[in-house]
Amino acid sequence: NAGVTQTPKFRVLKTGQSMTLLCAQDMNHEYMYWYRQDPGMGLRLIHYSVGEGTTAKGEVPDGYNVSRLKKQNFLLGLESAAPSQTSVYFCASSYAQTGNQPQHFGDGTRLSIL
Amino acid sequence: AQSVAQPEDQVNVAEGNPLTVKCTYSVSGNPYLFWYVQYPNRGLQFLLKYITGDNLVKGSYGFEAEFNKSQTSFHLKKPSALVSDSALYFCAVRDILLRGNDYKLSFGAGTTVTVRA
Numbered sequence: 001n002a003g004v005t006q007t008p009k010f011r012v013l014k015t016g017q018s019m020t021l022l023c024a025q026d027m028n029h030e031y032m033y034w035y036r037q038d039p040g041m042g043l044r045l046i047h048y049s050v051g052e053g054t055t056a057k058g059e060v061p062d063g064y065n066v067s068r069l070k071k072q073n074f075l076l077g078l079e080s081a082a083p084s085q086t087s088v089y090f091c092a093s094s095y096a097q098t099g100n101q102p103q104h105f106g107d108g109t110r111l112s113i114l
Numbered sequence: 115a116q117s118v119a120q121p122e123d124q125v126n127v128a129e130g131n132p133l134t135v136k137c138t139y140s141v142s143g144n145p146y147l148f149w150y151v152q153y154p155n156r157g158l159q160f161l162l163k164y165i166t167g168d169n170l171v172k173g174s175y176g177f178e179a180e181f182n183k184s185q186t187s188f189h190l191k192k193p194s195a196l197v198s199d200s201a202l203y204f205c206a207v208r209d210i211l212l213r214g215n216d217y218k219l220s221f222g223a224g225t226t227v228t229v230r231a
Binding site: 004033040041042043044045048058090092100102103104105106107108 | 123146148150155156157158159160163165204208210218219221222223224
């Protein structure tokens with residue numbers, strides 16, 4: 001029972017490089033989310049998806065793009081990485097019911113932009 | 115709008131003593147409230163939630179939380195802390211009157227709990 005799996009776990013990029021973070025869930029959840037975690041700031045929502053083929057912006061979407069081509073996968077892309085995007089990125093998923101269901105989180109991707 | 119505040123960056127207690135982690139929230143309607151715990155190099159793990167009903171909610175690992183509507187608080191408690199409870203704790207809120215079906219949560223900044231042996 002894997003739950004939410006994020007790859008890679010660690011990555012170092014140079015400014016201007018691009019990369020894609022992959023999130024996969026095996027719980028048949030409709031909703032998926034990408035957050036970034038920075039010290040003292042809690043979790044901030046980057047983008048989210050309410051179902052296959054749909055995405056929407058969260059609190060801090062600038063510099064990121066996402067895609068949800070399959071229900072179980074949610075990809076986060078950085079087109080041109082900047083040092084301000086150094087962070088720990090978490091993916092989460094949840095059932096689409098009444099909003100009272102907890103979100104299930106992956107173990108994160110630690111990303112450093114030099 | 116919805117928001118949550120965790121007024122303490124750090125909480126330090128001795129093993130065996132009671133542990134309290136504070137959380138206050140702000141919503142337009144009624145809240146759904148959640149507590150999560152994060153261990154080093156891991157993702158957030160769900161501890162407990164308040165939806166409706168009893169103000170005292172019991173969760174995983176012996177934790178409980180008390181919902182207080184008049185004080186807009188949802189403090190996390192454990193009667194007897196363990197060294198293994200040392201972690202980062204997050205409170206989160208969802209305003210059930212918020213429009214949209216995206217079920218977004220607002221998280222607090224987190225409280226680091228250290229339990230000394």
